Amino acid sequence: MALPSPNLDDRRFQQFVDDAKRYIQQRAPEWTDHNVSDPGVTLVETVAHMADQIVYRLNRVPEKNHLAFLDLIGITLFPPSAARADVTFWLSAPQRQPVVLATGTEVATARTQTEDAVVFATERELTVVPCELSALVVQRTGEEAVDRTADLAESKDVHCFTESPRPGDRMLFGLSAAVPECVVVLELDSQVDGVGVDPRQPPLTWEAWTADGWVTCEVERDTTGGLNRPGEVVLHVPGGHALSRAGRREAGWLRCVVTEPAQDQPFYTTSPTIRSAEAFSIGGTTGVVHAETVRDEALGESTGLPGHRLRLAHSPVVGGPRPLVLQVAERDGWINWQTVGHFAASGPNDRHITLDAATGEIAFGPSVREQDGTLRQYGAVPPKGAPIRARLYRTGGGKAGNVARGAIQVLRDSVPYVSDVVNREAARGGVDGETVQEAKRRAPIALSAQDRAVTLRDYEELARRAAPETARITCLAAEPDEHGAHAVRVLVVPQAVSDPGGRLRFEQLVPGDEMLGRITRFLDERRLIGTRLAVGPPFYQGVTVVATVHAFRGTDTDRVRREAHDALYRHLDPLTGGAHGTGWPFGRPVQAGEVFAVLQRVPGVELVDEVLLHPADPLSGKRGDPTERIDLQPPALVFSFDHRVRVIGDAS
Numbered sequence: 001m002a003l004p005s006p007n008l009d010d011r012r013f014q015q016f017v018d019d020a021k022r023y024i025q026q027r028a029p030e031w032t033d034h035n036v037s038d039p040g041v042t043l044v045e046t047v048a049h050m051a052d053q054i055v056y057r058l059n060r061v062p063e064k065n066h067l068a069f070l071d072l073i074g075i076t077l078f079p080p081s082a083a084r085a086d087v088t089f090w091l092s093a094p095q096r097q098p099v100v101l102a103t104g105t106e107v108a109t110a111r112t113q114t115e116d117a118v119v120f121a122t123e124r125e126l127t128v129v130p131c132e133l134s135a136l137v138v139q140r141t142g143e144e145a146v147d148r149t150a151d152l153a154e155s156k157d158v159h160c161f162t163e164s165p166r167p168g169d170r171m172l173f174g175l176s177a178a179v180p181e182c183v184v185v186l187e188l189d190s191q192v193d194g195v196g197v198d199p200r201q202p203p204l205t206w207e208a209w210t211a212d213g214w215v216t217c218e219v220e221r222d223t224t225g226g227l228n229r230p231g232e233v234v235l236h237v238p239g240g241h242a243l244s245r246a247g248r249r250e251a252g253w254l255r256c257v258v259t260e261p262a263q264d265q266p267f268y269t270t271s272p273t274i275r276s277a278e279a280f281s282i283g284g285t286t287g288v289v290h291a292e293t294v295r296d297e298a299l300g301e302s303t304g305l306p307g308h309r310l311r312l313a314h315s316p317v318v319g320g321p322r323p324l325v326l327q328v329a330e331r332d333g334w335i336n337w338q339t340v341g342h343f344a345a346s347g348p349n350d351r352h353i354t355l356d357a358a359t360g361e362i363a364f365g366p367s368v369r370e371q372d373g374t375l376r377q378y379g380a381v382p383p384k385g386a387p388i389r390a391r392l393y394r395t396g397g398g399k400a401g402n403v404a405r406g407a408i409q410v411l412r413d414s415v416p417y418v419s420d421v422v423n424r425e426a427a428r429g430g431v432d433g434e435t436v437q438e439a440k441r442r443a444p445i446a447l448s449a450q451d452r453a454v455t456l457r458d459y460e461e462l463a464r465r466a467a468p469e470t471a472r473i474t475c476l477a478a479e480p481d482e483h484g485a486h487a488v489r490v491l492v493v494p495q496a497v498s499d500p501g502g503r504l505r506f507e508q509l510v511p512g513d514e515m516l517g518r519i520t521r522f523l524d525e526r527r528l529i530g531t532r533l534a535v536g537p538p539f540y541q542g543v544t545v546v547a548t549v550h551a552f553r554g555t556d557t558d559r560v561r562r563e564a565h566d567a568l569y570r571h572l573d574p575l576t577g578g579a580h581g582t583g584w585p586f587g588r589p590v591q592a593g594e595v596f597a598v599l600q601r602v603p604g605v606e607l608v609d610e611v612l613l614h615p616a617d618p619l620s621g622k623r624g625d626p627t628e629r630i631d632l633q634p635p636a637l638v639f640s641f642d643h644r645v646r647v648i649g650d651a652s
Helices: 013-027 039-058 061-072 149-153 436-449 456-466 513-524 557-571 592-600
Strands: 084-091 099-101 106-109 119-122 126-128 133-139 170-175 182-189 204-210 213-216 218-222 231-236 243-246 249-258 276-289 291-301 309-311 324-330 333-339 352-356 361-364 367-369 375-377 387-396 408-411 418-423 470-477 487-494 532-536 539-551 605-616 636-640 644-648
Touching: 013 039, 061 436, 084 119, 084 126, 084 408, 099 276, 119 291, 126 276, 133 149, 133 249, 133 276, 170 276, 204 231, 333 387, 436 456, 456 470, 456 487, 456 513, 487 513, 513 532, 539 557, 539 592, 557 592, 557 644, 592 605
Parallel strands: 333 352, 487 532, 539 636, 539 644
Antiparallel strands: 084 276, 084 418, 099 126, 106 119, 106 408, 119 276, 133 170, 170 249, 182 231, 182 276, 204 213, 204 249, 218 231, 243 249, 291 387, 309 361, 324 333, 324 387, 352 361, 367 375, 408 418, 470 487, 539 605
């Protein structure tokens, strides 16, 4: 039970008016008109209103004390987190010289009449490295690699694989330079048509050689139909692409590998051929953050006193490995000072500062009096009169940065030879700053945990503190057979921006390695000795709804079908679905009855005829037998996968 807050003065407006009228009867009995129309009563009510406002402010003193207590125990407001995304810069034409995009290059969404542009800035330098094709190597399964560069130069038809291709056959393209994070175009000419594969789903995988081995490339576009007609293949080369030696040639290698065909998919009957090939770079991809960069901001001069505080002109400050570069002018020029979380480990000569990212307040080290009367300095103090400046920091963040894929299209900084910019995936990770009420609710949990993970609730709270940009986090006792004895399983669901119609793609719900690693390291330092820790995504159970509904007479059946699909995707959503709209509960089964009710509420639906549920694998696309109930294990969430709704209109 919470302690009751004292009501320092419980009188209100009407009580003040009544008390004043009683005093009037005692002190001025000749004043008999106490109606609201009397000018004197109007003055009484005016004063009573002012007194009521004073009492209201007086009763807010306990809340102020509450906030002062939160500040005393070190609970400060969490700053907003900034959304991040990968953005591809497309060149207007291939270039002979490298095209460099500096750190801090700004891109944005399109500005509309109702919404301002959302600005992003690149986090690192990007170099679009020019390249050309320098070698072609063919390697059949179980055989040595064969150099076919000379045959290609003579425009001979080169078989890409064995005459009857087998999974594992590969063809390697050698580039004249390593092109990490670049977009490479392979222009291929061939005379072979109709080699037996589905040109929309050819059994091919494109890979690039990196220091960690072969890494899959994302295919932007393939107009060759699986290498069986002239066209081009546009590849996004991963970071880390490096030069290596294959056979007797050193190059930046890309390769095309034959894979096992999917179920019910045709396979090669004969090998495609290549008569000529060219390669060139046409763009590059780098990470951007929802922030605007502030450089060389003058903050004033040092007072030379311990505990000196300054405030940045822009807040909040976007976090990161180095959120603020603060410099103080000393004899040797501008000297960098390091940002730390606290001064407990700072000596009197350490150039340390603390930063409140939410408010932008900077503090230098304090001087503390010890028990013997001496003063101990925590952190150095700049000389009196020394100029102080913020060399670099970024401001921004919040949920506004979680824009959909394809929304970032504007290049705010002019860069030579760059024509277009686009984000191929939605930006995610943006979280609004913590409010005072949220901090007050968090305080009891923080005090009980004391920065140590003991209970399952402690693990959840500390995991949210390590990664506030997550959408959902839950902690369960892990199965001993799977994770060992005394194991704790932390399930992380990242934020995701749905495509039009509320559709989420499976890859959007898989947390990144950086996020999982950050949570793991944070919890590992705070767990009990002997406790095993497993951090990862939940199991996603795919669900396909197959339903038949009847629409009212004269209703647009196409509209009813769209709205029925939207309703299903909204309800069976791991982030915003469920009965309360807060995300589908972990382990909650899916039943045909509640799906029936969801469809019945769709405008225009007169009757729901049939509802069947199919368990589905979102990775392979395979569906199970129809059922009326799909049970989920405690660490599982539901995932909508390709619902099918048939709408029958009234033909009469």
